[in-house]
Amino acid sequence: MSTQPPQQQSEEPAAEQSADAESTPAAQQRREDKKAADREARDKRQAEEAEREAKANEDTREIKVFRYDPEVEAKQEPRFDTFHVPFTKGMTVLDAVIYARDHFDPSLTFRHSCRQAVCGSDAFFVNGQQRLGCKTQISDLEEPIRIEPLPHQDVVKDLVVDMDHFYEEMEAVDPYFDPDETPDGELEEQRQSRANREKVKMSTRCIWCGACFSSCNIAAGDNEYLGPAALNKAYRFAMDDREGDAKTQDRLETIEQEHGVWRCQTQFSCTNVCPKDIPLTEHIQELKREAVKKNLKFW
Amino acid sequence: MSQSYNRGTIESFGRWREFSAGMWAWIFHKFTGWVLVGYLFTHIAVLSTAIEGAEMYTNTIVTLEGLLLVRILEVGLLAVAVFHILNGLRLLLVDLGIGLESQDKSFYASVILTGAITVASVPTFIAGAF
Numbered sequence: 046m047s048t049q050p051p052q053q054q055s056e057e058p059a060a061e062q063s064a065d066a067e068s069t070p071a072a073q074q075r076r077e078d079k080k081a082a083d084r085e086a087r088d089k090r091q092a093e094e095a096e097r098e099a100k101a102n103e104d105t106r107e108i109k110v111f112r113y114d115p116e117v118e119a120k121q122e123p124r125f126d127t128f129h130v131p132f133t134k135g136m137t138v139l140d141a142v143i144y145a146r147d148h149f150d151p152s153l154t155f156r157h158s159c160r161q162a163v164c165g166s167d168a169f170f171v172n173g174q175q176r177l178g179c180k181t182q183i184s185d186l187e188e189p190i191r192i193e194p195l196p197h198q199d200v201v202k203d204l205v206v207d208m209d210h211f212y213e214e215m216e217a218v219d220p221y222f223d224p225d226e227t228p229d230g231e232l233e234e235q236r237q238s239r240a241n242r243e244k245v246k247m248s249t250r251c252i253w254c255g256a257c258f259s260s261c262n263i264a265a266g267d268n269e270y271l272g273p274a275a276l277n278k279a280y281r282f283a284m285d286d287r288e289g290d291a292k293t294q295d296r297l298e299t300i301e302q303e304h305g306v307w308r309c310q311t312q313f314s315c316t317n318v319c320p321k322d323i324p325l326t327e328h329i330q331e332l333k334r335e336a337v338k339k340n341l342k343f344w
Numbered sequence: 345m346s347q348s349y350n351r352g353t354i355e356s357f358g359r360w361r362e363f364s365a366g367m368w369a370w371i372f373h374k375f376t377g378w379v380l381v382g383y384l385f386t387h388i389a390v391l392s393t394a395i396e397g398a399e400m401y402t403n404t405i406v407t408l409e410g411l412l413l414v415r416i417l418e419v420g421l422l423a424v425a426v427f428h429i430l431n432g433l434r435l436l437l438v439d440l441g442i443g444l445e446s447q448d449k450s451f452y453a454s455v456i457l458t459g460a461i462t463v464a465s466v467p468t469f470i471a472g473a474f
């Protein structure tokens with residue numbers, strides 16, 4: 046494995062002498078000597094430069110990356126590869142794996158896109174916690190940094206996991222705005238009150254990264270459990286005043302089913318790992334209370 | 345979920361070193377809950393000796409209390425019960441949506457309080473056992 050930083054490449058100084066040096070005139074000989082000296086000086090300069098670069102690179106960080114590929118025989122047995130990545134200020138876990146891929150091993154596979162915690166494609170299991178690669182500073186982590194694919198999801202290859210199940214759960218709660226009635230005028234706005242916006246604000250921030258779902262050990266044990274992200278989605282729309290009572294009731298019915306909110310055991314794992322700081326447990330608890338209110342009648 | 349290979353401790357409780365407060369609270373709560381359920385049966389068994397008459401019951405209790413092991417188990421039982429109660433209160437607050445940001449602190453508080461109460465109870469339980 047090419048897991049070491051690139052060795053400083055020392056070129057052999059061009060030492061070949063022309064065999065017919067004797068027969069060249071003196072002026073020619075002088076020119077050639079000068080050229081050889083120039084060449085030597087240039088080589089020395091280059092070597093110095095490479096050395097300086099190597100020195101700058103000395104500040105490396107050790108990352109251990111999970112490797113697995115069912116299609117390659119040598120990688121069918123999961124293992125960890127170690128890379129020494131030169132550290133730069135502000136380097137994130139994503140930067141580190143990108144560097145490892147670009148410089149050491151082009152077969153290293155992971156998803157990424159926006160690099161700014163917007164697309165939600167690079168949730169990894171870093172040093173024992175689900176984290177967003179592009180939002181996690183290398184400097185905040187203890188070495189060696191273990192980078193693994195999200196637990197409780199099937200690994201497709203290296204750090205890439207199968208997200209289908211997670212997306213299915215998300216789709217199951219109708220993750221879109223669906224009001225009972227739309228205003229008559231075609232161009233009329235559907236205004237939301239400031240207070241209501243504040244209420245759903247945090248829940249709108251989900252980027253579908255799946256970190257919460259992977260951290261939840263209820264979701265791990267119960268394949269049908271909607272999971273924190275989907276419940277948070279349901280919360281986001283159920284709490285939106287503009288949707289109307291009928292749809293809200295609908296949504297509450299979805300979430301109070303057997304594999305809905307009541308599976309949540311308030312372990313707070315999801316809330317701890319969510320890269321967008323969504324208070325997931327709080328939202329799930331509120332949905333539980335709404336579900337109770339809907340069903341309890343004291344008169 | 346396909347099980348094409350074993351990811352080892354990644355997906356099991358082998359990760360316990362990385363658990364956070366909420367997770368520990370959950371595990372302890374389950375554990376103490378099961379211990380209390382188990383205790384309930386021994387409790388009923390001991391009480392049932394009273395069916396044979398008051399003397400039988402007294403004898404049983406006296407023998408049991410004479411055993412050092414039982415005294416120690418009683419301390420453990422108290423610890424388990426106290427934690428279950430305190431964490432139960434914590435969960436009650438969580439269910440009501442109160443103080444969710446400090447759920448980890450309330451867990452630590454429960455643990456510390458449990459420890460304190462347990463330690464304080466030791467003299468009472470062990471007295472005369474030796």
Ligand code: SF4
Pocket residue numbers: 250251252253254255256257258273274277318319320321322323325
């Ligand atoms: S709720 Fe948070 S952790 Fe879960 S998918 Fe959305 S952004 Fe990711």
Ligand code: FES
Pocket residue numbers: 139157158159160161162163164165166167177178179180
């Ligand atoms: S790369 Fe888009 S969220 Fe990290």
